[in-house]
Structure formats: C-alpha cells, structure tokens
Amino acid sequence: MDVVKKIKESPNIRWFILANVALGTFMATLDSSIVSVALPTMSDEFKTNLGTLQWVVTAYLLTISSLLPVFGKLADILGRKRVYSTGFIFFTLGSALCGMSANLWMLVSMRVVQAIGASMLMANNQALLVSAFPLHERGRALGLNGTMVALGALSGPALGGVLVGLMGWRSVFYVNLPIGIIAFLVAQVILPHDLPKHEKIKFDSTGALLFAVGMICVLYAINNGQAQGWGSPLIIGGIVIGILLLSIFMRFERRITDPIIDFDLYKNKPFLIGNLSSFLSFTGQFANTILMPFYLQQILKYSTTQVGLLMTAFPLAMAIIAPLSGYLSDEIGPMILTTGGLITIASGLLYLTTTTAHSAFWMIFPGPLLMGIGAGMFNPPNTSSVMNAVPKNKLGIAGGLNALVRNVGMVVGTTLSVTLFENREASLLANIQHPSASQTVSAFMTSYHTVMLVGAIIILIATAVSINRVVPPHNGEQF
Structure with a gap:
C-alpha cells in the first residue's frame, strides 16, 4: 500500500499514466495487425473461404469506427477513468472469448465485444494524456504514445507468425489476457478520479444509435464496393441508408442540449x-x-x-x-x-x-x-x-x-x-x-x-x- 501511495503522490505520476495509456494503445494496435496472419489457419479450421473470414477483420474495424465518438462523449459525462478502465475489461473478455470460439460466427461476435473495448481505449487515450500533462510536455507524451502505435503495427505480423506456428491461431487472442489484466489493475491505481462537475448531463442514446448505424452502413459500403460492385443493391442501399441516417443525426444533434458530437467544435x-x-x-x-x-x-x-x-x-x-x-x-x-x-x-x-x-x-x-x-x-x-x-x-x-x-x-x-x-x-x-x-x-x-x-x-x-x-x-x- 505504501508503494501505491507513493506512486499516486509522486510528482512524476503523469509518466505512469503515459505508461498505462501506451500499454492500452499497444494492445489495441497489435490486435489490428496480429490477426491477419492467423486468417489462413482459421480458414482451414472453420472450412470457409477468405472472403467470408474477412468478417473477422471487418466487424472489428466497423465497430470501432462507429463507437469512437460515442465513448468519447460518454467519458466526458461519466469520467475518463471509468470508461477507459471498462475498455480493458471488454477487450480482455472479448479476447478470451475469441480464443474459445467454436465456430466462425461466434468468433465474429466476440470480435465485436473486443472492438467495443478497443474503441473505449482509443477514444480516451489522447484525452487522458492531455489532462495529465502540462501544455509544454504534451507533444512528447503524444509522440511517445505514437511510438506505441508504430511498435504495435511493427510487431503484430512477426509475433502473430510465431504464435500461430507454435500454438495455433487461438494464441493470438490469448496473448492479450495478461496484458489486459495488468493494464486494468494499473489503471485502477494510477488514473485520477475525474468525475465531471456537471453530472446531470444526459447521454444522447438516440444520437448514438443513429451515428453508429449510419457509420456502419457507409463504411461497409465503402469497404466492400469494389469487391461486390458499386452498382449492387446492397452497396447502393448501404450508402443511401447510411447518408440518410447521418443526415438525420446531424439535424437531431443541433436541436438537443447535450449532443454526442458538438458541431460547434x-x-x-x-x-x-x-x-x-x-x-x-x-x-x-x-x-x-x-x-x-x-x-x-x-x-x-x-x-x-x-x-x-x-x-x-x-x-x-x-x-x-x-x-x-x-x-x-x-x-x-x-x-x-x-x-x-x-x-x-x-x-x-x-x-x-x-x-x-x-x-x-x-x-x-x-x-x-x-x-x-x-x-x-x-x-x-x-x-x-x-x-x-x-x-x-x-x-x-x-x-x-x-x-x-x-x-x-x-x-x-x-x-x-x-x-x-x-x-x-x-x-x-x-x-x-x-x-x-x-x-x-x-x-x-x-x-x-x-x-x-x-x-x-x-x-x-x-x-x-x-x-x-x-x-x-x-x-x-x-x-
């Protein structure tokens, strides 16, 4: 307990916060690159083609992109420590369940759970660093965090190849478990309690739903348009429905007191x-x-x-x-x-x-x-x-x-x-x-x-x- 107290009271606590944020950044980035190496092995086990298996990657990316502003806003309401720490729980739990998946669609579903956690981490890592560091040190803190992004991307393919070769594709998910557990425990110790003063702010659930579904439709269409044909009903429908929902979202947000996205920014x-x-x-x-x-x-x-x-x-x-x-x-x-x-x-x-x-x-x-x-x-x-x-x-x-x-x-x-x-x-x-x-x-x-x-x-x-x-x-x- 004395060690914990000393860390919390240390004038260098901001560097401990940076280390924790960097760990979360590395974990989320690593998972984006490490899974691709395991896709051929997954294809053999699940007896499916790579086109269908691509949903393991697509579901992860679509979920993250559709939820980033939502969890950023939620952190402004509930506190960054609470949302960021919960991100480790979702990501670690999702990783464990991905490794236990008995079929492809269970794996895809658990990748969504994992992506929810990743979006909580990614939406708040910059805010945590900016809150912890004075203006004259923020650039170096964000730069060091950027290094972890690069290292995650750099080590993913190599580490994934070794793990798949030695222990099979499930190991690329299990490797997240010790990292996630340690990062969560450290976050509880070092991240400051930052409950906002204005606790009466209501979360805009309608706006969150409109934005998430709209973004998923648009990004799905953009991501798959070339493969399926830009004239296919599914792609045209995705673009039209997505743009319609995002247009409704923008009009709705301008009329409410506490929007998900403050367009005045x-x-x-x-x-x-x-x-x-x-x-x-x-x-x-x-x-x-x-x-x-x-x-x-x-x-x-x-x-x-x-x-x-x-x-x-x-x-x-x-x-x-x-x-x-x-x-x-x-x-x-x-x-x-x-x-x-x-x-x-x-x-x-x-x-x-x-x-x-x-x-x-x-x-x-x-x-x-x-x-x-x-x-x-x-x-x-x-x-x-x-x-x-x-x-x-x-x-x-x-x-x-x-x-x-x-x-x-x-x-x-x-x-x-x-x-x-x-x-x-x-x-x-x-x-x-x-x-x-x-x-x-x-x-x-x-x-x-x-x-x-x-x-x-x-x-x-x-x-x-x-x-x-x-x-x-x-x-x-x-x-």
Whole structure:
C-alpha cells in the first residue's frame, strides 16, 4: 500500500499514466495487425473461404469506427477513468472469448465485444494524456504514445507468425489476457478520479444509435464496393441508408442540449484544420499500404520475409521519429513539423513512382522510409494542436473524433487505391485479348504509379490545408 501511495503522490505520476495509456494503445494496435496472419489457419479450421473470414477483420474495424465518438462523449459525462478502465475489461473478455470460439460466427461476435473495448481505449487515450500533462510536455507524451502505435503495427505480423506456428491461431487472442489484466489493475491505481462537475448531463442514446448505424452502413459500403460492385443493391442501399441516417443525426444533434458530437467544435479552426489534414494524410498514405505487398510479391517475386523487411521501414521510422517530433513540437510549435512531415510523406509516394519491375531492394526502401519519417513528424504535433484547441470538458469527444477521422481516412484510402488501381489496369488491358506477361507487368506498374501519384496529390492538398492552422497561445498553462 505504501508503494501505491507513493506512486499516486509522486510528482512524476503523469509518466505512469503515459505508461498505462501506451500499454492500452499497444494492445489495441497489435490486435489490428496480429490477426491477419492467423486468417489462413482459421480458414482451414472453420472450412470457409477468405472472403467470408474477412468478417473477422471487418466487424472489428466497423465497430470501432462507429463507437469512437460515442465513448468519447460518454467519458466526458461519466469520467475518463471509468470508461477507459471498462475498455480493458471488454477487450480482455472479448479476447478470451475469441480464443474459445467454436465456430466462425461466434468468433465474429466476440470480435465485436473486443472492438467495443478497443474503441473505449482509443477514444480516451489522447484525452487522458492531455489532462495529465502540462501544455509544454504534451507533444512528447503524444509522440511517445505514437511510438506505441508504430511498435504495435511493427510487431503484430512477426509475433502473430510465431504464435500461430507454435500454438495455433487461438494464441493470438490469448496473448492479450495478461496484458489486459495488468493494464486494468494499473489503471485502477494510477488514473485520477475525474468525475465531471456537471453530472446531470444526459447521454444522447438516440444520437448514438443513429451515428453508429449510419457509420456502419457507409463504411461497409465503402469497404466492400469494389469487391461486390458499386452498382449492387446492397452497396447502393448501404450508402443511401447510411447518408440518410447521418443526415438525420446531424439535424437531431443541433436541436438537443447535450449532443454526442458538438458541431460547434468545427468552428474552432485549429480543431477543424487538424482533423481535416489528418483525414487527408491517412487517405493518401494508404494508397501505398494496400498495394505495395502486391508489387513486391507479384512483380518482383520477393519472399514473404523480404516483403516483411521492406514493410517494416514505415513503422520503424515512425517509432523513432514520433517522440522526437513530439518533443520538438513542445519547443517550436506544430507548424514547421506538420508541414515538413506531410511534404516528406508526399516525397516518399512520389519516389515510389520511379520504381520499376526490376528495382533492387535498396532502390525501393527509401519510399516507405520517407513516408514513415513524415508520419512520425506529422502525427504527434498535429494531435497536440487538435487536443490543445478544445476545453477540458470536451476532451473525450475531441479525442474520439480525432481517432475517427484517422480510421475513416484509412478505409477511404484503401478503397480509393484499390478502385483506382483496378480500373486503371483494366482500361490499359481492355483492348488486348490475350495480354503477354510483359504487358500485364507494364499495366500493373503504370496503375501502381498512378495510385502513388494520386496519393501524393492528396498529401499535398493536406499540406495546403495544414499550413492554414491557427496555433493557440503556447503559454505552458494547463486547463
């Protein structure tokens, strides 16, 4: 008990809070990347195709995206410690039940439970850090947390491969159990009790339902439009119903006292600019994320080990640069770093337009490396700028919205890149009845370069948006 008391009374308690938040961030990010490695093994056990099995990933992503603002707002009402700690319970319980799943649809259902917990964690990690750290240290705290995002993405495929090989696919879920239990217990000790002063605020359950269902419909349609056909009734219906529900949601929110999303936040220029540039940056980055493995394996005939090495360049660079960028943003503000970061990402994408069907390993490596450096430069100061622009009683919803735009950017970027690539490739081969191997490779490379160019243009648009940010006074004051 004396140790617990000393930790709580320590002037460095904020660093213990950072460690706990970083653990939650690592766990949620790790689970996004570790499961993909286990899909082929799951397919064999459940005797199903990869198209159906994709729901193991899709259900997780859709649930998180639809609930981020909801749990951000709920934390502003009930307290961040309560919602964040509950996230560990849901995530750990969901992980255990995923590992025990007897069939595919039980697994998908338990992934939803797991995703509910992940959304509670992701919606509140930024708010917890901003509340714990003074203004002049927030950048480095957010930068270190960004490193955990990169490390989670970096270690997921490798750790997943080892676990599946040694203990089977269920182990990729069981690995979360000790992490989740420890993180929950630590959260009970170190996170401050932060019950809001205004406890009479009512939770907008109608708005939460409208938003969640609307987002699920729209994101499902965007995510599956290319595979099922953009003209299919299911995709058209998803888009129409989703937009209708979100339109009703927006009108409903403007008429009530305590909305899920306070749209007045978007009248705040640093908040608006930061979120918009974040959305565009993730959209542009994911032009390469989904296509590079196909280029490396199908065109260059690289082994999975070589592909893994090249793909780790991005998260490894980000893991190194993010804390440095966060530290510098506390000293010089976000403008130079966010602008430089976006330009560096665009440079990486433009560099990849020079690759060929015969490029050597060392000739490709600078592309993802530059993108990782740029992402590490951009993300921490941009997040710090966004979160510093809102009052303390709205940190939860601000963090939830900031996480949401990143997730939506990833979905839109993935869909845009695949759609553009396939349509461009089809048009190049349309008038060739029996394309030769060289013609197929040429069409692939032209299409790949087109997508990289479009991604770079999107990043440059993000740069133009980002340089218009107004930075709040950097006076070192806490809320």
